[in-house]
Amino acid sequence: MNTKNAQSMLNSDLAHVWHPLAQHSTFQEKPPMLVVSAQGSRVTDSNGREYIDTMAGLWCVNAGYGQQSIVDAACEQMKKLVYYPHTAANEPASALSAEVSRVLGNGLDRIYFTNSGSESNEAAFKIARQYGRQAHPTENRFKIIARHRAYHGTTMGALSATGQSERRWKFEPLVPGFLHAAPAYCYRCVFGQKYPGCNLECVKQIEEMILYEGPETVAAVIVEPIVGGGGVLVPVDEYLPELRAITKRYGVLLISDEVICGFGRTGKMFGFQTFGIKPDIVSMAKGISSAYLPLGATATTGEIFSKFLGRVEDRVQLTQVNTYGGHPVSCAAALANIKIIEGLVDRAGSFGNALLEELKKLEKYPKVGEVRGKGMIYGIELVSDKKTKEPVSNAIMAQVAAKAMERGVMIGKTSMMTYHLNNVIWMSPPLVLTEEEAKKIVSVLHEVLKEL
Ligand SMILES: Cc1ncc(COP(=O)(O)O)c(C=O)c1O
Incomplete structure (x- = not known):
C-alpha cells in the first residue's frame, strides 16, 4: 500500500473508528498498526514490514492465514x-x-x-x-x-x-x-x-x-x-x-x-x-x-x-x-x-510441547517468574522479584511487547484483568507455525527478557 493511501486510511480510522479496549488519546503519538495482508503465521503492515503473529490474531487463526x-x-x-x-x-x-x-x-x-x-x-x-x-x-x-x-x-x-x-x-x-x-x-x-x-x-x-x-x-x-x-x-x-x-x-x-x-x-x-x-x-x-x-x-x-x-x-x-x-x-x-x-492437531501437541520446553529456558532470567503452557498456548509471567512474585508494571509489559515487535515478533500481554496482575505475556500462534519461526520467537524472547 502506498504511503498516501495508508495515511488516508489512518485518517479515516482516527476520525471515525472506536477501537476495542484502546485509549484513543495515545493514537496521536502512536496510531494503530494498519494491517494489510497475512500469510501463514505472518502479517504485513502498510509499511511492508512483516511480523510473526504469535497471537494468531486474537487466539483464533488456528489454521493460519491465507488458506x-x-x-x-x-x-x-x-x-x-x-x-x-x-x-x-x-x-x-x-x-x-x-x-x-x-x-x-x-x-x-x-x-x-x-x-x-x-x-x-x-x-x-x-x-x-x-x-x-x-x-x-x-x-x-x-x-x-x-x-x-x-x-x-x-x-x-x-x-x-x-x-x-x-x-x-x-x-x-x-x-x-x-x-x-x-x-x-x-x-x-x-x-x-x-x-x-x-x-x-x-x-x-x-x-x-x-x-x-x-x-x-x-x-x-x-x-x-x-x-x-x-x-x-x-x-x-x-x-x-x-x-x-x-x-x-x-x-x-x-x-x-x-x-x-x-x-x-x-x-x-x-x-x-x-x-x-x-x-x-x-x-x-x-x-x-x-x-x-x-x-x-x-x-x-x-x-x-x-x-x-x-x-x-x-x-x-x-x-x-x-x-x-x-x-x-x-x-x-x-x-x-x-x-x-485435523491435519495439524497432532503436531500442535508434539511441536507445541517441544517449543514449550525451549521457552521454559527463559525462567533463568531474573524477571521471568514462570513459563507455562500446553500444546500451542503459552504464558510467561513476569515479576520484579522472584521471591515475592511482585508483578512487573504495565510500563515494563508494554516495553517488552514493543521490543519484541521491533524485532519482528508480535506477542500478547494480559490487560485490564485486575489492577494488580497484568503481567503475563501470552502466545497462541497459528498451528502452522514453522520451526524457523519458532526459533526466531525463542531467540527474540531471550534477547528481550535478558535485557530486563
Ligand atoms: C475463553 C473465551 N470465551 C469466550 C470469549 C468471547 O468470545 P468473543 O470475543 O468471540 O465473543 C473469549 C474471547 O476471547 C474467550 O477467550
Whole structure:
C-alpha cells in the first residue's frame, strides 16, 4: 500500500473508528498498526514490514492465514446460498453439525450455532438454566459458578461469568446468579498451598460453594480448560477430572468454554479431551472457523437435549435465536477449516510441547517468574522479584511487547484483568507455525527478557 493511501486510511480510522479496549488519546503519538495482508503465521503492515503473529490474531487463526481451501469453500457457498435463517435447514450447517459432533465425541451431538464466543456462552447459560427448570421442576437451579481470572465474553451474561474485575466494574451491577471461585493457579495459590501436597483445595472450594449455596440452586460450573486471556493458567492433571466428579455428585452441569482451547490449541481437538473429561455443554468459536468468518457453537448431549422435547403447547423448546446462527457461508468455511485443523492437531501437541520446553529456558532470567503452557498456548509471567512474585508494571509489559515487535515478533500481554496482575505475556500462534519461526520467537524472547 502506498504511503498516501495508508495515511488516508489512518485518517479515516482516527476520525471515525472506536477501537476495542484502546485509549484513543495515545493514537496521536502512536496510531494503530494498519494491517494489510497475512500469510501463514505472518502479517504485513502498510509499511511492508512483516511480523510473526504469535497471537494468531486474537487466539483464533488456528489454521493460519491465507488458506485457499477455506476461501474457496466460502466463495462457492456465497454463490449458491448466501443466507437463510436457521429456522430452516441448510447444507453447510447440517454437514458442520455432524462434523463438530464427530470431533467432539462423548455423546456431545446436539449443536446450536451462534456467531461468537460470547454468544456461545450465553446460549450455554440459557440451556443450563432452562434444563435446570425442566429436568428438576421442584428445584431452582439458576446459579452459575465461574472462576476468577477466567474470560467468558463481553455480553452481559458472559461478562457476569468473567472473573476479571477490571473488565466488569464500569458496567456493574451485572446479571444476578453468577459466583466466582479461585482459579487453578499453582504459581499464586490463594490457599498458600504447594502441589501435590495441597489436596486440590481450589477444586474443593467449588464443592464447598455448591454445598453452601445449596446444590438445588446451582445450574452449572463453567471453566476454560486452560484459562487463556486471564494469564494462561494450566490446571494440574487431576483438577478437571476431580471437578467433573464433584459436579456430577450434585447434579450440576459442567460447561467447557473451548473458545480458545478448542480446535487443536492444546494438542487435542478440544481442551476437555486433553484433560480426559466429558463435559455436559461445550461452547466454541474462534478456531471453529479460524476466524475466516465469524462463527460460534454450543454443543450438548442427547440426554440434555431430550429435556427440551415435548408437545408444542408444553413450551419446553429452547427460547433462543440468532439471526446469523448457522450462517451457510461461515459454516462452509468452518467445514474446510476443520479438515485443515485435523491435519495439524497432532503436531500442535508434539511441536507445541517441544517449543514449550525451549521457552521454559527463559525462567533463568531474573524477571521471568514462570513459563507455562500446553500444546500451542503459552504464558510467561513476569515479576520484579522472584521471591515475592511482585508483578512487573504495565510500563515494563508494554516495553517488552514493543521490543519484541521491533524485532519482528508480535506477542500478547494480559490487560485490564485486575489492577494488580497484568503481567503475563501470552502466545497462541497459528498451528502452522514453522520451526524457523519458532526459533526466531525463542531467540527474540531471550534477547528481550535478558535485557530486563
Ligand atoms: C475463553 C473465551 N470465551 C469466550 C470469549 C468471547 O468470545 P468473543 O470475543 O468471540 O465473543 C473469549 C474471547 O476471547 C474467550 O477467550
